[in-house]
Amino acid sequence: MSSFTLSNSEVFSILFNGISEGALIVNKQQLIVELNDSAVKMFGYEIHELKGQHINILIPQKFHHKHEAYVKSFIKKKESRQMGVGRNIFGLTKSGKTFPLEAGLNPFEIKGEKYVMTLITDITKRVEAEQEILDLNASLEEKVHKRTKDLKSSVEELSELNDLLKDEIMRRKQAEARIKTALQKERELNDLKTKFLSLVSHEFKTPLSGILTSSTLAKKYTQTEQQEKREKHLNTIKNKVHYLTSILNDFLSVERLETGKFTYKFERFSLLNLINEVVYNANVTLKAGQIINYPQDLQDVELYQDRHVLELILSNLLNNAIKYSREDTTITLDINFDDKYLKFDIQDQGIGIPEKDQQHIFERYFRAENALLNQGTGIGLNIIKVHLDNLGGDIYFESQENKGSTFFIKLPIKHDN
Template sequence: MSLIIDITIRKETQRQIRELNNELEGKIKVRTKELEESVSKLQSLNLDLEQEVKKRKEAENRIKIALQKEKELNELKTKFLSLVSHEFKTPLSGILTSVVLAGKYKLEEQQDKREKHFSTIKNKVHYLDNILNDFLSIERLESGKVTYKFSNFSLSKLVNEVVYNANVTLKSGQEIEYPQNLENITITQDEKILELVLSNLLGNAIKYSPENTLIKFEIKLEEDRIIFIVTDEGMGIPEKDQKHIFERYFRAENALLNQGTGIGLNIVKVHLENLGGCISFTSRESVGTKFLVELPLIKD
């Protein structure tokens, strides 16, 4: 006996299934490749989009910074114009008043009264001259037109000139204590700039100190540097304002009613740094302030 089964149909079906599987695998590979290409293009587009967004954000930030700077510049210009108007108007009014009053004292016995008004005029003109010099210094510093001229000069002569000019503006009872034993000491530096620095510090000490106070002006000569110290018994600088004291046009809260432009110390600091020196200070409100200036001694 024998049993015969015809598997032709089953074999054909299996063959067809294999062909379909192969065809499906091929389609899957093609679709996978197409999908990978699409993903790659999408990633590239996303990267381009991210870069574009980043560039736009950077451009927006630059615009915001530029607008902020322009706003600050406009505010600074407004503040500057207001400051200049006020600082020039007050002394000019004082000069005009003194001229008018001095003209009324025509008798010889009224000479003392005339001298008093002439002294006021002299002080006001000296003050205006200092302001103009400060403004000119700022212009030269910003335009890079400052040229430092080094020379040998007598320290005693410089100190005497600075103190003599400062004495003109002393208040009643104020006194400057300064070293007298400077003969035969010669240093090499920019004499005009050093005179500007010291005049500014002494002028501030006088301005912000009350009557009947002592202003100490000390000098220490070391091997490689010279140190100037100006100490006053004035109003001092509030602690919260001390970090801003060298910023241009900044004025401490307790000094707003005093005449001043807020640019002197900024000019001093820039000049000293250009000359390789530095300036620092310590201060206590209602007690006084001490400024310390260090400059290198030029040997060659």
């Protein structure tokens, strides 16, 4: 019986697939162990030219000594931070060109090895915009000084001077407003991406440790009578790989939906077959004593929708109902339809959603306060909401903490091209 192990390099490669900013991972020796295409393009190298190289290859020579001490101190303190706060930092391309940048640092540890994940943003345009403000201010001050001198000799020029000053001040305020808006958006984006990378590191660490442990233990059971023990560990590996795959699919879906690259594939299929498959797959994940109650005499109807997306929506909601409900509870799936619309109601007897969190439940990466101890990324409901909006559907819910939740879905039976 073969075992399955997912290597660090495979995980890193998958995680960086959808990241648009430059991303580097260095070990405690400050050697580059992984980087994404954006980082390669940003510094003008081929990927094989950077892997295994010291991080100093991307830093101007005069900053090497300070940077090495900074990284050693950072790894020792083990806390995420923004590099370069209060001072300018620069990157060095293969051609020898330097450019200003910002870098968010996040330490993590896999299998006892320490690494630092760096998210790099080229801020050349922002620096140029700031210089534009400085130049504009200098020009304004020069003009004010000149007009003030002229004012002494001609009262008639006062009106013209005021008009010019008003125009210059307006331009200055508009430029400052643009810069403030751009800075705020950059901060929000960097915070979101840092949160994303921290979330990914946390969500992958536990399943990977479980896979490694189970694969190691499975090797020890070589006798026929130990088949049951082997099966137990192999099922653990299978479930954790399925969980990791689910997370990766969610992250890739977010990227494709956000960039407009997601393509819907509409086809004709049976509602009954879809429901049977979704419920069958959900039954595998039921806790002890849990059951799924759904219509046994459901009338079949032909749908014209994206079958994969509809299956994803229903499976995600059923899995949430199972995950957030206790043992010996019932999950109910009600299905109704008319000439135009399908309606699904998924009801559980789980932990419910606190009232103060309900307004944020469809926001990306948001997780309710009482769900933080459960595995999850906080993007499943966001993906469902975006898909339903794109397909002309709708979703809403009713929930009471410690009593359960009901999610209501409405979707056209046939997509209108």
